[in-house]
Amino acid sequence: MAIEVGTKAPDFKLKSQHGETVSLSDYQGKKKVVLLFYPFAFTGVCTGELCALRDELPSFVNDDVQLLAVSNDSPFALRVFAEQEGLEYPLLSDFWPHGEASRAFGVFDEEKGCAVRGTFILDTEGVVRWSVVNNIPDARDLNEYLKALETV
Secondary structure, X not given: OOOOOOOEXXXXXXXXXXXXXXXXXXXXXXXXXXXXXXXXXXXXXXXXXXXXXXXXXXXXXXXXXXXXXXXXXXXXXXXXXXXXXXXXXXEEEOOOOOOHHHHHOOOEEOOOOEEOEEEEEEOOOXXXXXXXXXXXXXXXXXXXXXXXXXXX
């Protein structure tokens, strides 16, 4: 079960597609975070969702907000995926220990070995203020989290 709204988000340290270590705590006191878990790079629904975010990037990466997208792919796969799709925001690898961050947020599907589609909006103190979790085949509505960002 996904962590609840009002809960302090668990911190993590994950490698980006560029090999940089990124922590949630890096943004605490500085920016709101849109934290997006997705199953795997190079798949149809995931590619569509991440490209939609790319196309609306100024709403998700600016002085007040940082977008972080997390999958269970290796950083090497994420680098190729980001280059292929023109994704310039951090794609974070929850590859090893496999699914540790996804499990901490309650969005890891043990049977499939990957994250389901979970989105969490964190305030500047790292508290979850909004979330939506969809099953693997069900795309999220980008407009929902754009509206939610306005209220956080």
